[in-house]
Amino acid sequence: MDAKLTTEAHNAQTGAQLLAGGLKALEISRVFALCGDQVNAIFNALSQVGIEVVGTRHETAAVHMADAWARATGEVGVAIVTGGPGHTNAVTGLAVAHGAGSPVIVISGQAPIDKRDRGGTQVLHQQQIVEPVTKFAREVTDVRLVPEMLYRAYMAAVSPTPGPVSLSFPVDVFNARASGYEASFEPHPRKSNFAKIRSVSHDLEGVRSLLSSAKAPVAIVGSGAHWDSGAEHMQSSLKSLGIPLFTVELARGLVPDDGEVCFGYADPRFNKTFRAVEHADLVLLVGTSFDFHTLFGKPPLFQSNAKIIQIVDDPLRSSVCRPSDVVICGNIGKILLELGDLVEDLRQPATEAWIASLRELHASSQSDWKDIAKGFAPSEGVHPLQICRSLARHFTSRTGMTVDVGDFVHWPRTYFPALQRGHLMDGSVMGTLGAALPQAIGMQLAFPGDPIVAFMGDGGFAQASWELSTAVENNLPIKLVVGNDSAWGVELRLQEAEFGESVQCLLPTHRLDRFAELVGAKGIHVESENDLDAAVDELMAAKVPCLLDVKIPRRCGRPMSDIAIPM
Structure with a gap:
């Protein structure tokens, strides 16, 4: 064999x-x-x-953790799984990331390529x-294309609207060797290079005109603002x-819920103040569109x-559910x-009065909690509201939360x-059961000093225990709070309400x-409100x-259940 070819093959x-x-x-x-x-x-190569x-x-x-890492850090999250059933197991995680735009x-x-359609496992x-x-999504069947396909997948994941991508590599492609031009392809994308469409001044004049005439405007800020390269300046800009302001999905916390400027969740099922948008004469959507949370804008x-x-970074997100009067597509921060x-x-005097009314409504809604937990016998357990009140003694602006699915959360x-x-964080519009635990792991790795x-x-919990x-x-040191009612609580409530009985809802x-102790974690058990504060103190310490x-209790339901949830 030619010595040069031998050297190239070795290198x-x-x-x-x-x-x-x-x-x-x-x-x-x-x-x-x-x-x-x-x-x-690939495990060995990563090492x-x-x-x-x-x-x-x-x-x-694994995908939930990568998703949580991405949401927390603003960087790309990476998960690696085996093929076949490993790949199909990852689909739910991909669906959650897709719903979150992560x-x-x-x-x-x-x-292996040569085993396809020939009875291979x-x-x-x-x-x-x-x-x-x-x-x-791509299947990479040529080793020389590995670097290029990774670069293309990365760019697809981060722009223009973030989302998950998939690359499948046959095992023989992982093991094959490559040299030459294609194999030397070195991607070096950086966030600073993701230039998006610049805004146009005459479009902004149209926005100015509408805002100047509005008496009861509101802004709903969504995930697109979270991913913007200037997100650290977003709070002051908004x-x-x-x-x-109201926030939703990944924009939660981008502007703190202070009851002065930002009034919380843009979802009437979880925020009574948001229900006042029925009086709004102008709605500014920043990095979001109407959807399930906003009852489809109707x-x-x-x-x-x-x-x-x-204001969106992707024209495909404009005029969803109802037409917008003005759409500006570009870098949201700019x-x-x-x-x-x-x-x-x-700002007009009428707008000042509108904001004052929202502040008053927000303040009054906080006092609505006081009597909710009444009506349950102590033997039934601890009401979820009491758990929240006890935990609130420890919560600060640095406390991170992941919430799963069901009435309790x-x-x-x-x-x-x-x-x-x-x-x-939550399971996005997918409403995926069991995501909160792996998401907490991803968030803890992103913020090692935060509770x-x-x-x-x-x-x-059983889904991801x-x-x-x-x-x-x-x-x-993640903290896991499990509301244990020995039931599929949501379905128990819904089946009994619709049919007068439940089938296979009790656990x-x-x-x-x-x-928890079996796997080496610390475990704490509480059945009485009298023991709750001490248990929460132990948890947080x-x-x-x-x-x-x-x-x-089995039938606590969910808060603010007076509003229906359209599917």
Whole structure:
């Protein structure tokens, strides 16, 4: 063999090495993964370049953790799973990230190319499976294209509207070697290079005209503002508009819920103050569009003749559910800076009165909580509201929260204000059971010095319980509060209301604190309000992963249940 060819073959990198090197070039420092035959090579390659691998117990949890990392840090999250059933297990995590608009790269192993359609094991056409829940999905069947496909996937994940992507690599591509031009492709994208469309001054004049004539304007700020490259300046820019704000999804905490400028959750099911938008004559949508949270922008929550202004970074998000009067597409932070200069001193006396009425409504809604927990016998357990009140003694602006699915978690979702960017997460519009625990792990890794509290029901905890061991193995002192009613509480309530009986909604009673101790975490159990404060104090003081198992009444329902939830 020619000596030159021998040297080139020896120096050529494997597909796994090319992928690991590409992730390193993209400044990825940590990935969340579950090992498997088809990804062993990439695990080794990541170790060689110094990228941390956080091992999980389930592929869905790995994607949830990567998603939470992305939401908390503003960086791309990466999950690695094996092929076949490992890939299909990751689909739910991808769907949650897709619903949240979270930039996550899921790297899947895949069966060897020559075993496709020939009776090989774990053979699936993986790209087709994930296309509905990703922005970009590819099966990379040529080792020379590994760096380029990683770059393209990364760019798809971060722009123009963030979202998850999927790359599947057959195991023989990971093991093959490549050299030459394609293999030397070195992606170096940086956030500063993601230039978006600049705003146009005459569009802003149209916004100024509408704002100047509005007497009861509101702004609803959504996830697009969270991902904007100028998000750290977003709070001052939004406040400079001089109109009342509400936040939703990943924008929760971008402007603190202070009851003066920002009035909380843009969802009437969790915020009575938001119901006052029925009187708004102008709605400014910043980085969001009408959806489930805002009852699709229709009456009776919004006036049919209210003016709608949208500032978005992606034209595909404009005029969703109802047409907008003005749409400006571009860099949200830059647009808001320009708009703030234009609307200075535009506020009318009527607008001042409108804001004052919202402040009064917000203050009065806080006092509505006092009698809610009454009417339950002590033997039934501790009402979720009492749990929230006890925890509130420890909560600060740095406390992070992840909330799962079900009636129990709606109490803390409604009770606690969002005070810090990236510190409140849920399962997005997917409403995915069990996501809160792995999300808490991702958030804790992003904010190692902050207390992180996950709220789950007993059913949701069962979906992801072994990830508590992941927290133990990584010395992550997450706090887990489980409302244990030994039931699928939401479905129990709904079935009984509609049919007068329930089917398969009751669960056995388990001491979940004992499970926590089994995997090396701290476990605490409470059945009485008299013991609650001491238990919460112990939970919040714990330096290791800790689970507080609280017996709650079965029929607490959810707060603010006087409003229907359209599907």
